[in-house]
Amino acid sequence: MKSQPPRDDLNDLAMTSTPQDSPVSRYRRPDEPEWHWLENRDDPAVSHFLEAANQESDAWFAPLEGLVDRLYHGHLARRELAVHGLRTPLDHYTFWSETAADADYPVWWRHPNGHPDDAECFLDLQARAEAHSFLEVGDMALSPDEDWLAWTEDARGDETFDLYLKRLPDGDPGKLLEGIGPELTWAEDNATLLFTRFDATQRPESVWRLPLAAGRAGESSLVLREEDPEFWLGLGKTRSREWLVVESASKDTSESHLIPAKAPTTPPRCFRARESGVELSLDHRPGHFYLLHNREAPHFRLDVVAEDALASGTWQPLVDHRQGHTLEGVDAYAWGLVITERDHDEAQVHLRILELDGYHAITRDERLPLPETPCSLALGDSPHFDSRRLRLREESFTLPVTWLELDLDSGERTRLKQQPVHGNLKPEDLTCDRLWATSHDGERIPVSVIMRADLAGHPLPTLLYGYGAYGEVLDPWFSVARLELLERGMAFAVAHVRGGGDRGEPWYLAGKLEHKQNSFRDFLAARDSLVDKGISDGDRIAAYGASAGGLLVGASLNLAPDAFCAAVLDVPFVDVLRTMENPDLPLTTAEYTEWGNPDEADARKRIRAYSPLDNLSAQPWPAVFLQGSWQDTRVPYWEPAKLYARLTELGSERAPSRQRPVLLRTDMAAGHGGASGRFKAWHDNARQDAFILWALGLEGRDG
Secondary structure: OOOOOOOHHHHHHHOOOOHHHOHHHHHOOOOOOOOHHHHOOOOHHHHHHHHHHHHHHHHHHHHHHHHHHHHHHHHHHHEOOOEEOOOEEOOOEEEEEEEOOOOOOOEEEEEEOOOOOOOEEEEEHHHHHOOOOOOEEEEEEEOOOOOEEEEEEEOOOOOOEEEEEEEOOOOOOEEEEEEEOOOEEEOOOOOEEEEEEEOOOOOEEEEEEEEEEOOEEOOOEEEEEOOOOOOEEEEEEOOOOOEEEEEEEOOOOEEEEEEEOOOOOOOOEEOOOOOOOOOEEEEEEOOEEEEEEOOOOOOOEEEEEEHHHOOOOOOEEEEOOOOOEEEEEEEEEOOEEEEEEEEOOOOEEEEEEEEEOOOOOEEEEEEOOOOOOOOEEEEOOOOOOOOOEEEEEEEOOOOOOEEEEEEOOOOOEEEEEEOOEOOOOOHHHEEEEEEEEEOOOOOEEEEEEEEEHHHOOOOEEEEEEEOOOOOOOOOOOOOHHHHHHHHOOOEEEEEOOEOEOOOOHHHHHOOOHHHOHHHHHHHHHHHHHHHHOOOEEEEEEEEEEEOHHHHHHHHHHHHOOOOOOEEEEEOOOOOHHHHHOOOOOOOOHHHHHHHOOOOOHHHHHHHHHHOHHHOOOOOOOOEEEEEEEOOOOOOOOHHHHHHHHHHHHHHHOOOHHHOOOEEEEEEOOOEOOEOOOHHHHHHHHHHHHHHHHHHOOOOOOOO
């Protein structure tokens, strides 16, 4: 692995502020070398420190503001700013959203089915957002008769929500509840809402039933409470609309509770008592439930059970467990099922159509074709239980988001909409390749690489992206903003490391708990493979990771600080050990099955060995841009702030010729996902991209 040589212009920008006048030197407390005092949100010095770091960041970016502006406006010029959502017909009305070219938020519309000229606006989120610096909708739920809309709003960025209700189309919104969870589900009586409440650690620990009459709320009553701090509750309703489903789940165990949707006061019935390590999800067709589970089937299998046989627990196999595939989801319709499955060898998702007769014999078993590989394919919004027309969503790294309708009878595929792309760099001008890196233990790691087709065959400056946790999948996604980088001659690569779900359930299990180090080694192997295959310029590779991806990048930099010339860590989870030691923090207890419980000596030792803040040394990190959010409840603002402070202190101990900028920007009005308005989010993205282009030596190129 070749070290990164210092650039003269890099050092010029790095020294815009000296260690003596930096916020770190001004706010340093000799008795707090770990900077834990930053965790005290009520200490005025904390916000002062963050604001000072923001000012330092602004000063550093000042020479690049022209580039930021060009990236931002270049992105806007490529994008269709006026967005019209797909129209979705329900039982009585057709619904859709529209976002004006100059708006941050959408406006929701409807018209009676068959009467498109009678459109009426029923929710204007742009108008509601004018009173707030942040606005995020948690959930929107229509009553079954489509006369009432309930929704949850977060106007602070801390992921606690308020419940609103209005009669459609033009009733006055009324606030019914404050400080609840985001999820909502209507019972089929048109008069009952189910919602969740948090405990002190922001865990959705209880489900409540709220009776409604003429827009007024009665007294809410408890439906179910989850006492185990490692479990959380979620809400749903089967597509058949016959059952409300309350799911209790941890990271590796789940159980479902059922309530008749037309009789919501019925006590919930546990479908099957939880078994440690067994995950179960279900859907329903009249008379039968379909169960996706991993009981004695590590990659999941699909069973069926009759409603009247629930007590006996007699499950009949429908789709067997297979070694090379993971079953990820089941969606039930009157005619059969749509199965989502993942091919381990190809690291590719597929949709599979199963039509069933009255005896549950499979009369059709068909895997839907893919437009290209690798790509993403998902079932779209298909609310009607008896519909034989499915909506599908396709995209890839080179294919803009495309919505299709598939007629199951004729096989005809109709394109409903495709994300438009303007400008001189078109999707067809790009190429995407899938290569396989060899990790430290011989495992093959998929790496996706996207670049301009005319630059293929030449080592390019490269941004390497990764995540690698919770079994989350980095299936291909199209990005208009990315075109600004690709046009300037950069390659974009994704390392599909273990800990994610890109190659199915085994891939996830091989990158968590005692296997977590595999994620970091895989990321570095992906970097080296890009160089060895002549795709990337070894002196100009930057790394990017957000949230748990920030842990991935931070731990990788501690292992090999010379592997990258720069890194962007967005809301990064870098204080892993200290966070997991504090069960009072949001989400900590629910994370024990992902990272381990540090009360156990072996788990503590493992976490301590890779937690980025616990493994900093005098080794010089590359240039770093850290981003945090003041209202973030998932990764608190102090994690990137501590890393900024300690990296800055380490940098001040080195000779000036080896210094690299360490920058921190904290959004004081946002949460874990950053800005809620799209224009501010795009501008923040442009600043981040300017840093990347500068680090790769491409800041002087224009698209």
